[in-house]
Amino acid sequence: AQSVSQHNHHVILSEAASLELGCNYSYGGTVNLFWYVQYPGQHLQLLLKYFSGDPLVKGIKGFEAEFIKSKFSFNLRKPSVQWSDTAEYFCAVNGGLTGGGNKLTFGTGTQLKVEL
Amino acid sequence: GAGVSQSPSNKVTEKGKDVELRCDPISGHTALYWYRQSLGQGLEFLIYFQGNSAPDKSGLPSDRFSAERTGGSVSTLTIQRTQQEDSAVYLCASSLEGRGMVYEQYFGPGTRLTVT
Numbered sequence: 001a002q003s004v005s006q007h008n009h010h011v012i013l014s015e016a017a018s019l020e021l022g023c024n025y026s027y028g029g030t031v032n033l034f035w036y037v038q039y040p041g042q043h044l045q046l047l048l049k050y051f052s053g054d055p056l057v058k059g060i061k062g063f064e065a066e067f068i069k070s071k072f073s074f075n076l077r078k079p080s081v082q083w084s085d086t087a088e089y090f091c092a093v094n095g096g097l098t099g100g101g102n103k104l105t106f107g108t109g110t111q112l113k114v115e116l
Numbered sequence: 117g118a119g120v121s122q123s124p125s126n127k128v129t130e131k132g133k134d135v136e137l138r139c140d141p142i143s144g145h146t147a148l149y150w151y152r153q154s155l156g157q158g159l160e161f162l163i164y165f166q167g168n169s170a171p172d173k174s175g176l177p178s179d180r181f182s183a184e185r186t187g188g189s190v191s192t193l194t195i196q197r198t199q200q201e202d203s204a205v206y207l208c209a210s211s212l213e214g215r216g217m218v219y220e221q222y223f224g225p226g227t228r229l230t231v232t
Contacts, residue, residue, distance in 0.1 A: 032218050044207065044223040051218050090159060094218075102147060102211065103172060104221065106159035
């Protein structure tokens with residue numbers, strides 16, 4: 001079975017600081033990787049996704065993530081966070097057509113608080 | 117266009133009662149997923165409907181949980197004889213699907229279930 005680990009449960013940053021949230025997954029086959037964000041009082045929204053191709057993917061609001069297959073990692077980064085980035089961030093993986101279908105396995109989430 | 121909608125947004129029920137939660141997917145999305153978000157367990161997959169194929173029920177926690185999808189669109193998640201541990205936010209998501217393709221999932225706002 002797939003599993004996803006997010007190492008940072010709570011992160012507090014000042015505005016303009018750089019952000020990196022760790023995500024590691026266990027499945028050794030072909031995977032599709034996602035980062036979702038949940039702003040306070042809102043529903044889950046897709047930040048970015050990796051299916052194939054360039055391992056550095058860019059998403060909305062200046063976020064990017066790098067897929068490193070050898071490390072089973074898909075870390076989320078943003079060079080300069082804003083107060084409005086305060087939210088909970090979830091890493092997710094599915095095995096696609098050969099590894100369990102499209103159902104998502106989520107990490108436990110990272111609560112990010114950005115202080116002014 | 118309209119996103120995934122869920123009803124009710126909040127449901128409080130007494131232990132032992134049955135509840136039904138409804139999901140309206142995005143028009144044209146043939147894949148529909150149910151997940152559960154709770155404090156102790158994070159985001160967990162429950163069940164996945166994919167076109168005309170048999171649903172993937174591998175995430176349902178017990179036989180008190182069932183779901184159906186009528187006409188390939190609206191889905192209802194039913195929890196019988198609710199228990200306090202069923203208290204959670206139940207999320208529905210939908211996506212396109214196609215042979216050999218992977219598509220992102222779009223989430224609804226969730227139904228917050230509280231079992232007293």
